[in-house]
Amino acid sequence: MEPVPSVPVDVSEILEDSTATVVADGSLAVESVDVGPLTFPATSPARYEVALTNVGTGILALGEVRLDVTATCSRCLVTYALELAGRIERFWVQEEDAVDGDDGPDIEPLDGTTIDLGPAIHASLAAEVPWIPVHSEDCLGLCAVCGGDLNEVTCDCEPARLASPFSALEGLLEDGDGDGTD
Ligand SMILES: [Zn+2]
Ligand SMILES: [Zn+2]
Incomplete structure (x- = not known):
């Protein structure tokens, strides 16, 4: 315009x-x-x-x-x-x-x-156009791994797992059981 x-x-x-x-x-x-x-x-x-x-x-x-x-x-x-x-x-x-x-x-x-x-x-x-256009509120988007349209296909991709800072923490918590006699 x-x-x-x-x-x-x-x-x-x-x-x-x-x-x-x-x-x-x-x-x-x-x-x-x-x-x-x-x-x-x-x-x-x-x-x-x-x-x-x-x-x-x-x-x-x-x-x-x-x-x-x-x-x-x-x-x-x-x-x-x-x-x-x-x-x-x-x-x-x-x-x-x-x-x-x-x-x-x-x-x-x-x-x-x-x-x-x-x-x-x-x-x-x-002023009326949407900042984040979504074709339907329920839109499932695209698979981050294979790019398939999740509204139409169900793929077997593992959800992309990002290294989480909590995974290291989980290990620590499992190792130490609290009594110090591991
Ligand atoms: Zn959509
Ligand atoms: Zn996929």
Whole structure:
């Protein structure tokens, strides 16, 4: 999803009229949602519906966005379909002073009569992707020894045993029986 596509919305109709609302909805072609090392290829356009309301001190945008993506299970590496559904909540203020100092990522200065919803849509989708995608909560993952998909095969591999610091301790405990006359 780079670069972020712009979604310009003309708000000139509501700028002079406190409490007026304009609704922006539509679909937006998206290639993928990328977060850190993870890529979620899109299998649909992003569908958004956002109400922009003049609340006196600025324009408040409230809405939602949905996107179908393909995710890769972090345990068994199978790909599976996932629908991202994110909330959009962002505020554009008319007086630039109001943004100074405490400007959070969701508050922006209103510049002219057009608002670009693209970054808000992008941020909303990026916030919805799972950090550790799992195709099912019960996913058994891959065998660490033979690489078989344990959801589909039962292999006879011994579980990989790592040398444990406790194995040496166990030996000591077995040797010494506590009375010192071993
Ligand atoms: Zn899985
Ligand atoms: Zn195995």
